[in-house]
Amino acid sequence: MEDTILLVDDSPYIVDGLVALLKRKGFTPIATHGGDEALTVLKTMKPDLILLDIMMEPMDGWETLDRIKANPETKDLPVLMFSAKKITPEEAQEHCLNIEDFVSKPVNPSQLLDSIKRIFERRKDVKAEAGAAKDSGLDACLIDEYSALRKSIEVDKNLLVVLKNASGMNNAGREVPADDIASIKKLEEKIATDEQRLKVINEKFPKTEGTATQ
Template identity: 75%
Template sequence: MRGKETVDETILIVDDSSYIVDGLVALLKRKGFKPVASHSGDEALTILVTVVPDLVLLDIMMEPMDGWETLDRIKANPATKDLPVLMFSAKKITPEEAEQHCLNIEDFVSKPVNPAQLLEAIQRIFTRRTSVKMEALVAKDAGLDPALIEEYSALRKSIEVDQNLLCVLKKSTGMYLAGSTPNPDDIAAVRKLEAKIQTDEKRLKEINEKFTKVV
């Protein structure tokens, strides 16, 4: 993690627990970030009208608007659709949720939130986005097809998010626990996600080869 003097990103924290919000605000301030507190999905959407954070840290289990609905509304708004969103929750993410929302999130962290794990996830998101942006600029200057550059950027994020979600799903299904009998539908979802990752990695390798040739 970078030193405090080099960190200045704004992070919007969205959780209906004041205790958790206060704790995360204190943690992120100590690390030099600029946290903005929000205690509901509605409040977060209101804040986003005037505040443009570098990252949204969004809880899933909230009322009356849960995190998934809040995420959908953030992504449906042209003004906020490109904001990176890190989901976190004590709720086990389901295969259906993983498949439906994986394209719209940057990462997922389970509660209770381990400070080191959370900070690593935040740093990973910022590092990846900076890296992808720089690589895209180099490829653009080299004359690579813009559509290919966009696909490359999407794949870089998708693979990392899917790999993390895969770990979460495997734990939630208990498929590797001795004596467990996982739901066949859950196992099928895990295998489907594994296949998607393999396909995306193959395609990313193909694009990387084109990047290398052009650059």
């Protein structure tokens, strides 16, 4: 069965290009041209993934994301954000728990497809690992924490790369704002803490072929 991907972008040119790309790669793309249209479509179908642009009018991607996650019927749907807009440290901190990944525009087809593949593979692995842990009698809260950490670490690492590129800290001689440096350091510390916690939890999991190791 082909995976269904809901595309949300107010640029018909971009939507048409992504529809063609995803069809060639065996996905079933559903095109929408704004947040309101996407929310209407979600009342009647549940895609396997939502590909959501940030810079849209009148409802931007962050507001659309908030409304998707506020609805009990759609809150668990995975969302991949993409945009030409540079994501800010504040946006990364506020929304990282609600997204699966972030891809910058102009969209590199290989990068986008790799991100989609990672999202589907991670969700499949985590589901299998959580099922095995549940069967072994592991505490449900611990299983939920493990699943959340698996996602958040990967998302945070991807956002860290985006933030570093946006700040220009990889450009020799460029002065980086103190606020950006502080936000990047804070995110690095969070990743390190989460990885250590994941390692502790992982030791309690029954060992399967797909179990993550840190």
